[in-house]
Amino acid sequence: EAGVAQSPRYKIIEKRQSVAFWCNPISGHATLYWYQQILGQGPKLLIQFQNNGVVDDSQLPKDRFSAERLKGVDSTLKIQPAKLEDSAVYLCASSLDLPSGGTNTGELFFGEGSRLTVL
Amino acid sequence: AQSVTQLDSQVPVFEEAPVELRCNYSSSVSVYLFWYVQYPNQGLQLLLKYLSGSTLVKGINGFEAEFNKSQTSFHLRKPSVHISDTAEYFCAVSALNTDKLIFGTGTRLQVFP
Numbered sequence: 655e656a657g658v659a660q661s662p663r664y665k666i667i668e669k670r671q672s673v674a675f676w677c678n679p680i681s682g683h684a685t686l687y688w689y690q691q692i693l694g695q696g697p698k699l700l701i702q703f704q705n706n707g708v709v710d711d712s713q714l715p716k717d718r719f720s721a722e723r724l725k726g727v728d729s730t731l732k733i734q735p736a737k738l739e740d741s742a743v744y745l746c747a748s749s750l751d752l753p754s755g756g757t758n759t760g761e762l763f764f765g766e767g768s769r770l771t772v773l
Numbered sequence: 774a775q776s777v778t779q780l781d782s783q784v785p786v787f788e789e790a791p792v793e794l795r796c797n798y799s800s801s802v803s804v805y806l807f808w809y810v811q812y813p814n815q816g817l818q819l820l821l822k823y824l825s826g827s828t829l830v831k832g833i834n835g836f837e838a839e840f841n842k843s844q845t846s847f848h849l850r851k852p853s854v855h856i857s858d859t860a861e862y863f864c865a866v867s868a869l870n871t872d873k874l875i876f877g878t879g880t881r882l883q884v885f886p
Contacts, residue, residue: 658816685872694878695878695879696777696876696877696879697817697863697874698876699873710873745816745817747816749872761822762817764809764817764818765816766814766816767816
């Protein structure tokens with residue numbers, strides 16, 4: 655079974671430039687997450703999708719960050735304009751929804767991440 | 774809201790020695806608890822999870838963790854570590870009936886020969 659695919663693995667940009675990251679979740683996983691992991695910190699949820707709808711984007715800095723999942727499969731996360739403090743690893747994860755009435759037990763499957771350096 | 778505290782940012786240990794990585798959580802509701810491992814330049818991988826039932830949970834690679842509700846802890850243990858266990862370990866919590874994971878800041882386990 656193929657895992658969560660992310661690209662690019664590494665990106666270096668200057669502040670005020672824009673960048674986009676792509677994620678393709680595990681086939682059949684309806685829920686997709688973007689996490690930001692700053693060096694020395696744990697992953698922080700930026701946005702959660704279920705199919706192509708947003709479930710939680712409360713911690714997404716909407717003035718510069720945007721994300722979409724138009725067809726309910728792959729997703730893109732964009733930063734424009736980038737700031738120095740956006741330097742981090744951006745992790746995409748997906749999870750399997752249980753049948754109606756079930757509970758997602760919280761097991762997320764992560765991609766290898768996209769490391770962003772803003773100079 | 775839930776929160777997770779990992780008191781040790783780094784744990785150095787010699788190969789074949791036992792290790793314990795500490796995790797405490799805070800929540801006003803019942804929770805699920807998880808340990809994830811992150812090897813260098815890789816994504817996070819589930820090590821083990823506590824959902825209900827036995828408080829002693831066994832995971833992959835010989836790791837186990839014990840849920841202690843009274844102490845709100847979920848410490849990770851391994852009786853004998855290997856060089857290959859060198860990695861970052863994250864404790865995480867989610868409230869029941871949600872799938873939103875809250876992560877701790879991580880503990881870097883460094884195993885020396």
